[in-house]
Structure formats: C-alpha cells, structure tokens
Amino acid sequence: MTQRYRLHGRVWIEGPEGTFLGYGRVVLLERIREHGSITAAARSMEMSYRHAWKLVDSMNRQSRCPVVEKSTGGRGGGGAVLTEAGERAIACFWSAYRDFKAFIDERTQKLDLS
Amino acid sequence: MTQRYRLHGRVWIEGPEGTFLGYGRVVLLERIREHGSITAAARSMEMSYRHAWKLVDSMNRQSRCPVVEKSTGGRGGGGAVLTEAGERAIACFWSAYRDFKAFIDERTQKLDLS
C-alpha cells in the first residue's frame, strides 16, 4: 500500500565555516573527477560555474588537504582534478548518506498517524 | 575533544501536498495550544500572522482530521485550539525527531575524515 505520510530529510557535514559536504557538493566532486574541469562539471549538472567554483573553494578552505587541485592556463586552458583527500571525502559522505537513507526508510514505517 | 566535522540534518513529514509537519510547524502547534490563538502564537515566535495562518491551513488540508480548530468572532474575537489529532501529530513528529537526533549524534562519532 502507498502510505499517506512519509518521513523526509537532508543531511550534510559541517566544518569550520558551515557546510562542508552535502549531496550537491559531493556530486559536484564526482563530476569534476569525471570531466576534469569545474566548467564541464558544472555544465553537466546544470549549475552555474560561479556557484560551482564557490562550492569547490568552500570545500578546499575547510579541508586540511584540498579536495580539488586546480590549474590555470596551459594545454586545454587548465583544469581541476580530484585529490586523494577528495576521494575520501566522497566516500565518507556517501557512507553517512546511505545510513541516513536507511534510517529514513525504516523510521517511515514506524510513523503513527491516522 | 571538539571535532572538526559534524553531521547535521533536518527531517520533516511529507503529506499529499508537500511538507506536512516540520520543526517550525510543530512548535507553532504547541504555541497555539499554549496561547489559544494563531495571532498570539505567531507573535510569540516572531512569525508573521500571514505565514502562521498559511502553515496551519496547510496542515489542516493535509490531515484527515484538522489539527487546529478555528473560530471567528465572539468573546475575545475568536481563537484557535489544538485538536486531539493535533496532539497526536505533535507526538508523532517529536518521536521521529528524537530518533533522528540520536542517529545524527551517533553517526557523527563514526565520521572518518582526517
């Protein structure tokens, strides 16, 4: 049966300056790994470059080791690559996110509303 | 020790039209129970009456039985009282909210970021 009410929610990881990792930020990191540049990553998820750059900057500032290494100029104009710290950040968030999803699904079953 | 990163999050209960119960909505219901009117409840939490009324209306539309019964005119100009269904809604949300808080605290301990 389809139930009338469902529990929903969001989670993110906070760092020294506020949000450090969230769903969108982590997807952005994955797109950077895939495309090799902030520009292409942003375009692939229909996000403005301006916004994507700010997110990457925020993550880099709050991480002990940068999650993305950027280069300007040169062959292809430059680019951005995910670091090992970036890989760990992605894994850390998805792990918590999976647990959160499981919690939501399970807790929705226990909702007690007539 | 104070850790560098913490898991944060929000939860709410969705109904047929979108958000049905969230933190602010449930506090509003409690204030209505306490003050006996939407006007006083809204003022007590520094929310505009306009907004508070819309939230109550949204909750009433999505609940099988209204969570708040309103009356206009009469002694004192009217007012609003929490129904039994409203009480159950409050209890249902806080119960899920407590479990969520416990999940967040516990999961924060397991965060694995250098």
Added chain:
DNA sequence: TTGCGTTATGTTCCGCTGTGCATTACGCTT
C-alpha cells in the same frame, strides 16, 4: 604573437519566501 579554454572574480538580474500593511468578516459584549 595570437588564439584558445580554463580558472578567478565582480556586478547585475531574477525568483522565491516571508514580512508588513490594509481590509473584510465574524460574533460576543456592552
């Protein structure tokens, strides 16, 4: 030296959410 594509950064614009204000309806009290 010119061209290219990217990073970097400021400025303006838009859409959404909630506030603030004005007005009406209501029903008890005096």
Added chain:
DNA sequence: AAGCGTAATGCACAGCGGAACATAACGCAA
C-alpha cells in the same frame, strides 16, 4: 448599535541565494 480582537485574504515590498553576464589572468600550442 457600536466596539473589541480574532480569523481570513489580497497586495506591495524586502532579503537572499543562485543565475546570467562581463572581464581579466594564465599558460600552452600553433
């Protein structure tokens, strides 16, 4: 009949986050 404090509802305005646009800096290639 007049006054009151509330619910109900429309409309203009403000604040904010992100989008869109415009440049500049950079470094390799041709």
